Amino acid sequence: MARVILKQVTKTFHSQTVVKGLDLVIPDGSFTVLVGPSGCGKSTTLRMIAGLESVTDGEILIGDQPVNHLPPGKRDVAMVFQNYALYPTMNVYDNIAFGLRNRGYSKKDCRTMVEEIAEVVGLTPYLKRKPSELSGGQRQRVALARAMVKKPQVFLMDEPLSNLDAKLRNQMRVELTSLHKRLGTTFIYVTHDQVEAMTMGDQIVVMSEGTIMQVAPPMELYREPANLFVAQFIGSPAMNVVPADGRAEHLWGFRPEMAVLLPGGASADPAEAAWSLGGTIVSREILGSDALYHVETERGRVVVKAETETMAEIGARVLVSVPLAHIHVFDRATGKRLGRLEGRTRNHSLAGGVV
Amino acid sequence: MRKAVAVQEVANAQSAGALPAARFVIAERIRPYLYIAPALLFFAVFFFFPIAYVIYLSFHDWSLLNLEEIEWVGLDNFAALWEDADFRQVLANTFMYTLATVGLGIVIAFFLALWLNRRARVYGLVQAAVFSPHIVSLVSVAMLWMWLMDPQYGLLNALLEFVGLPAYTWLTDTKSALVSLIVVSLWKGVGYNTVVFIAGLQSIPRDIYEAAALDRSPWWRTLVSITVPMLSPTLFFLLVINTISSFQVFDTIYIMTQGGPVNSTNMLVFYIYEQGMDFYNGGIASAASVVLLGMVGLLTLLHFRLMGKRVHYR
Numbered sequence: 129m130a131r132v133i134l135k136q137v138t139k140t141f142h143s144q145t146v147v148k149g150l151d152l153v154i155p156d157g158s159f160t161v162l163v164g165p166s167g168c169g170k171s172t173t174l175r176m177i178a179g180l181e182s183v184t185d186g187e188i189l190i191g192d193q194p195v196n197h198l199p200p201g202k203r204d205v206a207m208v209f210q211n212y213a214l215y216p217t218m219n220v221y222d223n224i225a226f227g228l229r230n231r232g233y234s235k236k237d238c239r240t241m242v243e244e245i246a247e248v249v250g251l252t253p254y255l256k257r258k259p260s261e262l263s264g265g266q267r268q269r270v271a272l273a274r275a276m277v278k279k280p281q282v283f284l285m286d287e288p289l290s291n292l293d294a295k296l297r298n299q300m301r302v303e304l305t306s307l308h309k310r311l312g313t314t315f316i317y318v319t320h321d322q323v324e325a326m327t328m329g330d331q332i333v334v335m336s337e338g339t340i341m342q343v344a345p346p347m348e349l350y351r352e353p354a355n356l357f358v359a360q361f362i363g364s365p366a367m368n369v370v371p372a373d374g375r376a377e378h379l380w381g382f383r384p385e386m387a388v389l390l391p392g393g394a395s396a397d398p399a400e401a402a403w404s405l406g407g408t409i410v411s412r413e414i415l416g417s418d419a420l421y422h423v424e425t426e427r428g429r430v431v432v433k434a435e436t437e438t439m440a441e442i443g444a445r446v447l448v449s450v451p452l453a454h455i456h457v458f459d460r461a462t463g464k465r466l467g468r469l470e471g472r473t474r475n476h477s478l479a480g481g482v483v
Numbered sequence: 484m485r486k487a488v489a490v491q492e493v494a495n496a497q498s499a500g501a502l503p504a505a506r507f508v509i510a511e512r513i514r515p516y517l518y519i520a521p522a523l524l525f526f527a528v529f530f531f532f533p534i535a536y537v538i539y540l541s542f543h544d545w546s547l548l549n550l551e552e553i554e555w556v557g558l559d560n561f562a563a564l565w566e567d568a569d570f571r572q573v574l575a576n577t578f579m580y581t582l583a584t585v586g587l588g589i590v591i592a593f594f595l596a597l598w599l600n601r602r603a604r605v606y607g608l609v610q611a612a613v614f615s616p617h618i619v620s621l622v623s624v625a626m627l628w629m630w631l632m633d634p635q636y637g638l639l640n641a642l643l644e645f646v647g648l649p650a651y652t653w654l655t656d657t658k659s660a661l662v663s664l665i666v667v668s669l670w671k672g673v674g675y676n677t678v679v680f681i682a683g684l685q686s687i688p689r690d691i692y693e694a695a696a697l698d699r700s701p702w703w704r705t706l707v708s709i710t711v712p713m714l715s716p717t718l719f720f721l722l723v724i725n726t727i728s729s730f731q732v733f734d735t736i737y738i739m740t741q742g743g744p745v746n747s748t749n750m751l752v753f754y755i756y757e758q759g760m761d762f763y764n765g766g767i768a769s770a771a772s773v774v775l776l777g778m779v780g781l782l783t784l785l786h787f788r789l790m791g792k793r794v795h796y797r
Contacts, residue, residue: 200697201699207693213690227698230701
């Protein structure tokens with residue numbers, strides 16, 4: 129187990145800087161998820177920690193030891209790759225044992241360790257098989273076993289679930305989190321899927337264009353996004369952002385699940401401090417228990433998540449009502465979140481008068 | 484009466500209907516053969532028939548000078564070949580040449596490919612340079628090397644003299660002539676092998692090497708345990724192709740040595756040519772052709788049997 133520290137880490141490829149001076153502390157034993165859209169530099173950051181990419185500038189410390197000049201094998205890290213990177217010509221046993229042999233373990237020790245780990249991940253019946261004879265899930269387990277058997281200080285995972293089908297992905301998500309709890313080792317996990325990040329990580333690092341947007345636990349990211357990017361990246365569907373009332377330099381954001389859809393003729397509950405916006409339903413996505421309503425308003429199109437029982441029809445005039453406590457205020461120029469509207473007085477010029 | 488007529492009509496209708504159905508089944512069975520018939524005909528005329536005909540001719544005594552007289556001699560031609568010391572030397576030369584050109588050709592190309600499998604432009608240029616002998620006509624290559632290996636005016640001996648070494652006999656000595664032909668063959672063939680190896684290397688996913696680096700694999704173990712097994716289809720392909728082409732070497736011998744000096748560079752195809760075209764021993768030439776066919780076939784079969792199972796196809 130070890131913490132990982134990145135100090136002003138920068139990576140430049142052919143004069144293009146893809147990671148821009150990252151400062152990050154990944155606590156010992158944490159499950160840290162680097163999340164962001166494609167090309168944000170999350171995989172490059174992970175590969176720099178692994179030693180598969182050189183660091184253009186800055187310093188990486190694993191367990192307080194600078195590792196910039198150490199080769200990947202000497203950093204005491206193990207990595208699970210997106211497409212597993214198993215050795216196709218070796219069987220499962222040799223795939224797992226390869227790293228142990230290179231570390232000088234005896235044949236007997238190798239056998240004991242491989243058999244133990246195969247038992248843990250349920251691969252015992254498949255030890256003689258080649259990777260091509262395994263299913264996607266089994267290959268994933270081989271990749272995990274290969275990483276686990278080395279008992280590294282840090283586990284690095286580069287979108288390891290992206291090649292699995294939805295059902296298996298959900299199952300593996302649960303297995304990985306319980307594996308992390310059991311091992312207690314530092315996990316650094318890269319994904320572009322915010323659902324994966326929210327469900328697995330205990331610390332999430334949201335990245336965009338080579339910089340860190342916010343580092344926080346999942347619920348803090350959801351409740352208190354630091355800026356517009358995080359607000360719109362975390363949460364599904366994304367946060368609605370509309371021009372603020374009265375102040376042109378501000379934007380307001382509210383989550384689709386925090387808004388309430390009222391019939392067009394109704395007026396918002398005066399007892400509740402809420403802001404209302406009239407509009408017309410232009411489309412509807414039924415998800416099962418919930419439905420997403422796309423409402424065209426004078427402030428632009430917004431999405432409201434409501435229970436299916438509401439069942440408003442397309443074309444209906446509705447009132448979108450959002451409690452003031454759930455309205456986030458952002459600076460239009462910087463995108464930085466300034467706070468919530470909670471406690472502010474309601475703007476009567478708009479409330480109930482739109483529809 | 485009316486009922487009987489109706490029954491007869493039904494029977495006629497059924498038999499009339501049955502006939503087209505039978506025809507349809509036959510047509511369906513023939514149809515696939517019709518599709519492949521043109522290709523089959525081509526192979527039959529240009530491949531199977533010549534092979535069968537040369538086997539037939541190998542049991543006869545005949546000459547290009549008089550194709551009318553063809554006499555059945557059974558296995559006499561093969562017995563004559565077996566007793567011919569020249570032919571035994573030809574076989575030894577062919578094996579030696581094949582072993583050296585295939586073995587060295589593959590090893591040199593493999594290491595060249597490892598070296599050249601990089602992205603910088605200079606490596607691309609070297610790749611092109613190494614490959615260029617492959618696209619040059621073999622006649623030109625042979626002429627060029629004859630000049631290079633000329634004992635008096637050749638560049639190679641001039642270089643040897645320049646560094647203070649004695650001149651080498653190259654093509655003029657029985658001990659060095661075969662080696663000289665092997666050098667020419669390697670120079671011509673290594674580029675092709677290298678390019679094929681580079682293509683094979685480039686098809687190996689990079690992340691496998693990254694996983695090996697994280698597994699602390701030293702370079703030689705990565706080479707032996709990952710690169711070579713991953714290249715096994717390429718290796719197998721080159722082994723079979725190079726073996727067959729080495730057995731069929733002719734042009735360089737014809738231009739550079741004419742099989743000499745003293746039969747030291749004579750090999751199977753040139754021997755067949757000599758027997759058939761120069762000495763008009765059609766029967767012997769045919770028998771030697773059958774021996775060549777058998778040996779190439781056997782070696783290819785051996786390659787498939789011994790190595791085929793170890794080849795990893797992705």
